[in-house]
Amino acid sequence: MTSTVTRHRPSPKAGRYGFLQVLHAEWTKFRTALGWVIGMMVAALMVVLFAVLAGVSSNQKGSSPVPIGPGGGPVTDSFYFVHQPLAGNGSISVSVSALKSSIPKGPGDLRPGIVPWAKAGLIIKQSTRQGSPYAAIMATGSHGVRMQDNYVNDTAGLPDPVSTASVRWLRLDRSGDTITGHASADGTHWTKVGTTRVSGLGPTAQVGLFVASPAAVGGGGTAGSVSTATFGDLRIQGGLAGSTWTGGQVGAESPSFAGYPESTSGSFTESNGRFTVTGAGDMAPAVRDSLPTGAHLREILTGTFAALIAVIVVGALFITAEYRNKMIHLTLAASPRRSRVLVAKAIVLWAVTFVAGSVGAICATPLGERLARRNGVYIFPVSSLTELRVALGTAALLATASVLALSVGAIFRHSAGAVTTVIVAIVLPYILIAIPFIPAGVSKGLATVTPVAAFAVQQTLVPYDHVASNYTPYYGYYPLAPWAGFAVLAGYALVSLAVATVLLNRRDA
Incomplete structure (x- = not known):
């Protein structure tokens, strides 16, 4: 008699459940690591704290009122x-x-x-x-x-x-x-x-x-x-x-x-x-540069810069800590498909950072605006929908930057190198475009091809063809539309994640 052995193949449903297990495991790791949770809380608080400082530090009381045109704008x-x-x-x-x-x-x-x-x-x-x-x-x-x-x-x-x-x-x-x-x-x-x-x-x-x-x-x-x-x-x-x-x-x-x-x-x-x-x-x-007593949402949300550093550190540590503590062996043993681990980490990290960033930005915006107006600062008006877009865009910026840090951390396997690389890629260009007298071509170039282009999500000002002005990122005018600027950062993050996935599959843990 001839016996037939049938190889068991996991059903698609089982495969999906396997990924959910990996996702749950990564979420459990994150929420039980007190330092990472505190890091996200610090990021959200930085956005709020800097909004408060921006609101109280500029005193324009006694300034002449800003003229308002028939359309309601300054x-x-x-x-x-x-x-x-x-x-x-x-x-x-x-x-x-x-x-x-x-x-x-x-x-x-x-x-x-x-x-x-x-x-x-x-x-x-x-x-x-x-x-x-x-x-x-x-x-x-x-x-x-x-x-x-x-x-x-x-x-x-x-x-x-x-x-x-x-x-x-x-x-x-x-x-x-x-x-x-x-x-x-x-x-x-x-x-x-x-x-x-x-x-x-x-x-x-x-x-x-x-x-x-x-x-x-x-x-x-x-x-x-x-x-x-x-x-x-x-x-x-x-x-x-x-x-x-x-x-x-x-x-x-x-x-x-x-x-x-x-x-x-x-x-x-x-x-x-x-x-x-x-x-x-x-x-x-x-x-903006013709109205010294004015401000716009990006100036209220200057804490995004400090929050960015915090989420970059947490993002890098989310993977490099496992290499440092040798926990990566257990993680990969539990999930032979290594790419799932990195994707699960990216999803968890992006979601947590987005929530923290949303809470920080949504709380910071009205608080900073209210304090600034009390001090006589004129806030360039925007619709409620635009204000929400800026807040959620800021959260998405922070979340995507954290995934970029995670990916670079998986490539380098070392937190210091990963953090330094991402800071140089994002924070350094941000500092350069924050210099008012840097040539406009340089400033616009950095805000077009580097990850700092994502700060266009905070843009609310509109340039006018019949008004000569310094339309540079320093004054809140980015060369790319909000979605296009964010796409630049997302592109860097996705490419880095793809490279990290390939290396994770090829290299020994």
Whole structure:
């Protein structure tokens, strides 16, 4: 008689249960190791503690209030305004034959320069109150003719800067709340630039000439500039409620106004129908480096840096401690499929770190914001959904960094080497982008290709094409979108985990 021996094959269900056993074993190891649990608690507390310190350390009490635009966001609303009240509908036109800017190169050293977004033109504005609605058409330093309204909207018109050989004629027409802007190269043939609806102008609005000169950007910093424009051929149709032109600086005390360079000031003169107007400031959304009394969520969550070090150490020790104590032999004997062990460790570590990070960030954000506001700091507004995205993104950043440390620990089998490597890969680039005067290209490069790109999950500020500024990670502007920045760190972690898995299967324990 011939007997047949049937080899037993574990069912898929049994295989899955085997992995669950490994997962439970790794969770048991983690929760029974007091040092690792304390490490995660410290990470969460660091996020909260630094948020408290950020809230109480910046005292802006007594500062001028930040202007708020029609859309509810902070704005810069400072410029020199030569105006009269216009009752009801009407039209105003003017020619701009010169726009020259000066930039300080040192104390008392004012030199001619180019301020790309220097502005000279016509404006219809509800009032001289900062943040009030408006529409304007203007010639700019380097961006041709533009029509802008309510600080955030910008429409391009005729190209090329103005000069005596390239005069630009500008016109604004009001019909109720509708403002239409036109531009011309000869004062006869007009091209429509744009039409916008400006709610809240009221029956009588302020209309006239303006000059604005934003701070010049360079070398990682800014310097207040001043610009002078020459106007002619001023014509008005409609009911002027005044009889004389009044000139003055709007927003002279605004915290977002960089001020005039030394020995300069705003002014206007009129002679034979020609106006010469000198002004400084800008009409635009406020950005971080133009608002010294402001802060954003990333600055509240500076404790992420300290928490990052804590989770890196715990992540590395979660695997290297077993090599040091020779426990790795028992672990691998209990689970012959070695890759399961590393995957189970990664899942447990990621989940625990994510929970700790979420608790820390969710508690830290409202607490830090409340304390900062009490001290007069203006917090750039975000929606509740964005705030939650930042908190959970911060937790995911910490969790993924801990898995990266785990993977490197499995590769090196030594905690000191693993911790040092991951800190150099993440913390060192973070320190470098935190230096305000590091070249923008270097800063953006580090925030694009290194794991520190994941800090983009904390980004809440929006760059504007019509506002020149230092859009660098130092000020909270990352080159990658939040999800893309996180994907960079996740890529490093997954590749490291794959390498660690291959080495774990090939090497002796």
